[in-house]
Amino acid sequence: MALNPRLELRTQQRLALTPELRTRLSVLRMTPAELDEALAAEAARNPFLKRNAATAVGAATGLDPLDWVAAREAPFQDDLRRQIERMGLDPRREAVALHLIAELGADGFLDVGTDELALELGLPEALIADALASLQSCEPAGIAARSVSESLVLQLVAKGMATREAQATVRLLPDFARLNWSAIQSALGVTLGEARARAALLRTLSPRPLAPGESPRAAPLVADLRLVRDESGRLAIVPSHSAHPSVQLDQTLVRKAEAEGFAPELLARARAMLAAIDQRGLTLARIGEWLLEKQTGFFQRGLGALVPSTRQDLAADLGLHPSTISRALAGKALDVDGRLWPLSTFFSAALPGRDGPLSARAVQRRVAEMIAAEPETRPLSDECVADQLRAQGVDIARRTVAKYRQGLHIPSSAMRRRLAADRRRE
Template sequence: MGLKTGLGLRLTQQLTLTPQLQQSLRLLQLSALELAQEVEQMLADNPFLERAEDTGAEEPTDVDAPDAAQPSEPGGDETTARSPVAEEAPPDTVSVMEAAAPLAQEEWGAQLDEDAGGWRDDDPDAALGPDWQWEGPGLDRDGRWQDDDEPASAADLASRPERLQDHLHAQALALHLTAEERAALHFLIESLDDDGYLAEPLEALAQALLARDAEDADPERAEELLALLRRALGWLQAMEPAGVGARDLAECLRLQVLEQRDSPAARAALALCAQPLEWIARRDLRRLSAATGLPEDQLRAGLALLTRLEPKPGRRFAQAERLVVVPDVLVTVRGTRFDVQLNPATQPRLRICDAYARALRQHRGGDLQQRLQEARWFIRNLQQRGETLLRVARAIVQHQRSFFLHGEVGMRPLVLRDIAEELGLHESTISRVTTAKYMATPLGTYELKYFFGSALGTDGGGNASSTAVRALIRQMIAEEDPRQPLSDAQIAERLREQGIECARRTVAKYREALRIPTATLRRAR
């Protein structure tokens, strides 16, 4: 069997993403926080990049910067777009495509000599910082260096959030306790979780204390220690905030009810705290009435009192990090005119370091030339990201004019395909642009994806946005009679009367998304 060899031609198509295009797509889907981190990383890795802030008006370098003017869009007469590179920008700002004015060669050399001088410090310990001082005061709780001779100012102390444990220790100072009792109370306070609960049983805490001292690990000592912790728990649970030191939710509610004035509602609430929490959550009045022997009106008053209590006493002392949303787009409404602009705070301003670029002209080729090209690509991709984000934001505002004028009920149906076809972009590009990007409007700050919603049919042959339908459902429930709340079927019927075809199951889904309880639970409130 012989082998045959020959030559042939075959035509194939293959899509290859260049590194520049890959970087452009990655930047497009980053949030404002992730973009800032990406910029910081590039500034640290690429010596040809530097910030262009506070540099004034400067002439561009040899970077081939594309025109920063925004393309005209349909309907631009009523929607004004601004970007950090527009003419309206203040003169002291610099766009991402602007470059620095040339530095004098001797100035650049002087800067290098000054930097080099930092390595020839006569005092070798000066660069080590306080980490190398054995007798230094060290860091305080907020991560700042404290000097023993300089106490913290009143402003610094006022700005520090108070811990729940510190709040309780301050109250413990007013109690007349022995040293052993004070130590037990201190131990319980430090054993609380962030919500103010004592998660571990007293027996386990007593065993943990005995394990520290093997000499006192006899049964009598264990009983004495457990009795001491029980007394300390009583002192702890009498402190403010009410409910602190509880072992479970029922005990937490009971402790808070005991702080209330004696009334039929308070007595009913105490009786309810002894019942299964599932019955209370479902507001099962039939079972609760049979278990407590109380009439329905008193049970309703007791339930109303329980709903006003704090299930997490330590909530206001929690130091959980708050997420702050920085909008990428700012929208201002002046009558029927919309002013859309990018938020300058989220748009980085970078430039090519001209001193390094001019020095590189004398030595073409090599890795440095590639790093310079990467810096140019990064600046261009940043500008392209801003332009694309601005175009998409303008198109969204044009489609959702009724929302900015009338609120949620004026929201129109909109899908990613509509914006993609209008701007001549791919649908996946619109998805990247609208993910984790926020728009600040006079009605609040919303993610760009908020303005997209499915369509529901109407009697007139048109469509209604699902967002507008949810707003109508919320409005109907807010205006209902609490004694006869609307069921999902009744809400669907009212929507049908307004010409919106919405099934009962769809109403239930929207109601649950709005975190609104069922009609049964709303009737019992």
């Protein structure tokens, strides 16, 4: 059979990682403070944008201006972008890597999978994986990891260990914790001295890519949404406009630009930014409507009436991708009667209860209330708290109570007893 070269013309529809799409996804993840910074920076270099600084987020927080400046330190993403830009990557790979930087959480973890991003962006998963590998080669070691174990592996690789050896070492963490030297020696094929040296190396690692001291200081929490109660008791969740600076197109300059054909790229950037802000507001408004429908009991009776729900439930009901929901919830808050609640508060796992599933957060609240009401001289053990909750119809194990107590930063019963004794002696 003869092989002859030929040309074919094909029409194919696909979603590309366009600048407009990157802007939309990046703006959706931004907190009000980050959005204010981004708009200030864009308005400073884009003459088509007019920004009303009087409504900037800093003015809405009630902070001293010096405190506000201190709370808005340059994010670590800037350094990562500079590292990526110096690598000389293929333009598509560099564009995806820069997009991944915007997806990182404050602790440096990447909380969305490459498969999800490939589906959402319409790009080959192999391209996203290659871009992620480039980002994970940046400093600090462990950046853009998707789990603690992956972060530890990346840190070991940065210290000169081969990837497979690093993965094998991390899989043996339980044995290192138990000082099970024989199992470690057998699995890794090392001597006892080498196993002990490996343990010492593990102790130098950090469970998170960015330690608290390395992360940018958290900006003050500002509400994107606000609960409104009218005189009849009817509830509504509306945008909190004080959280968003006012920005608009300079229509006079737009008309001049369209007539004379100058700076079309800047005009396109300005329109993309405004469209992204509108899309962000629409998405948050839909989330507010969903919360009002699902969590009416919370708004009427408090945290104890929180209904168990997940981000996957929200994504399915709104017809959005889970990674879109993750971006929309990150760093956002709802103002309920003057108290700010992070949107993440409204999503928790369900625990079996006598009268139906209970929100894990509502059970955490019960644990805190029970410990707060305990006799000072006879603090409740985790098992006692679990027994009382089971008597109330909550199917819960002692270890779950211990996990909730630790998450609430409440000392153990033995420590609470010692602290009470110290107070009595004072």
